[in-house]
Amino acid sequence: MDRFDAMQAFARVVETGSFTKAADTLHISRTSVTQLVQQLEAHLQVRLLNRTTRKVGMTADGEAYYARVLRLLADLQEAEACLPGASVTPRGRLRVDVPSPFASTLLIPALPDFYARYPDIRIDLGVSDRVVDVIDENVDCVVRGGELTDLSLMARKVGDLELGVFAAPAYLARFGTPQHPQELDVLDHRIVGFLWARTGRALPIAMRRDNEQLNIKGQYALAVDDGNAYLAAGLAGLGVLWLPRYMSQRFEATGELVALFPGWTMQPMPLYLAYPPNRHISRALRVFIDWVVELMASPAAFTTHSRNSRSAQVHSDA
Structure with missing residues (x-):
């Protein structure tokens, strides 16, 4: 038994909760993982894992051993990395x-x-x-x-x-250019809704200018749950967007998106x-x-x- 391989297999079973998943991450067979853990338990003469048909959990001895194993694996990696002549190419x-x-x-x-x-x-x-x-x-x-x-x-x-508010020229030609964020709530404007994964619904956007602070909800005809789809909808003129600058800068440069509400900011x-x-x-x-x-x-x-x-x-x- 290679004790390092056995400890690594044991640690990965604990982390994934599964012999099969541990084998996938280590790129070896499930049988090999099982054998390594069994050999480690035989060497230590203790049971490290409780196995059922539905889940794998640690015994009390397993919990204590796992904490030590993590430190040993980390120390070994650091020891290898500090040797100038060692081959430590990440793979x-x-x-x-x-x-x-x-x-x-x-x-x-x-x-x-x-x-x-x-x-x-x-x-x-x-x-x-x-x-x-x-x-x-x-x-x-x-x-x-x-x-x-x-x-x-x-x-x-x-x-x-950094966030900003944007709209496509096609949208502005159809609905006009809003001069104040509140217009997105009370007038005939549209936003593109983004359905956040945590809640499954579009959330209000907080905006600030000097001492004035607003939570803009807006009205949407389309809401999506994917960032690229959200951007595509805005570029198609389907509504106003709130975007990180890294997403908007290319389209601002080409004129495909227009920045709105100068002087207003949002929390990064x-x-x-x-x-x-x-x-x-x-x-x-x-x-x-x-x-x-x-x-x-x-x-x-x-x-x-x-x-x-x-x-x-x-x-x-x-």
């Missing part, structure tokens, strides 16, 4: 989930740089605006905008998205990278997280940047 597969506009506008266009640095890393990229269950769906990390609400995740803030939207707690963070995941933080330091995307490598437990719906 392996990462499962990542990001919002659709973020993927198409920022992440995917920048990936050639990532692969030039780390050619041995494979990424399974989920692109959606739904709430992904990071642990249940065995996702290594997610990028999500908005305040986080799940205490079970670790997260790293990578920036604040925080952007987080979140990942499961208590998981052994692979070198591949570490370099991916650092690369995303570096990528997100673009002044075009953010009003402020969080470039320190501080991680904390936070609330998250990601």
Whole structure:
């Protein structure tokens, strides 16, 4: 038995709650994972896991051993990384989930740089605006905008998205140009509604100018639950949009979107990278997280940047 492989298999079973899912992430067979854990238990002469047909859980001995295993795996990785002559090229597969506009506008266009640095890393990229269950769906990390609400995740803030209000020239030609945000509520104007994954409904937008603060709800003929579809609807003239600047700047430059309500501001939207707690963070995941933080330091995307490598437990719906 390779004790390192056995400890890694045990840790991954704990993290995924499944021998099958652990095998998928380790790229070995379920039988191999089962054998490694059984051999580890035989070596230690204790039962680490309680197995039923429906779930896998840790015994009391397993909980104590798991905490030590995580530290050992992390220490081993750090020891390898600090040796100048050691081959510590990050490799392996990462499962990542990001919002659709973020993927198409920022992440995917920048990936050639990532692969030039780390050619041995494979990424399974989920692109959606739904709430992904990071642990249940065995996702290594997610990028999500908005305040986080799940205490079970670790997260790293990578920036604040500057927001603006926009409309297409076709929309303005049909409905006129609103001069005050309240006109979106009381006159014959339309917004494009965005159905947030947490609530399934469109939420009011808070806007401020000097001492005046409003919560604009607006009326929509169309509401969508995907960021790219939301942008497409606005470009088609179906309503007024609230957009992060990284999504709008290209279309402002071409005249396909017009910025509205000069002098009014909105609270920037925080952007987080979140990942499961208590998981052994692979070198591949570490370099991916650092690369995303570096990528997100673009002044075009953010009003402020969080470039320190501080991680904390936070609330998250990601």
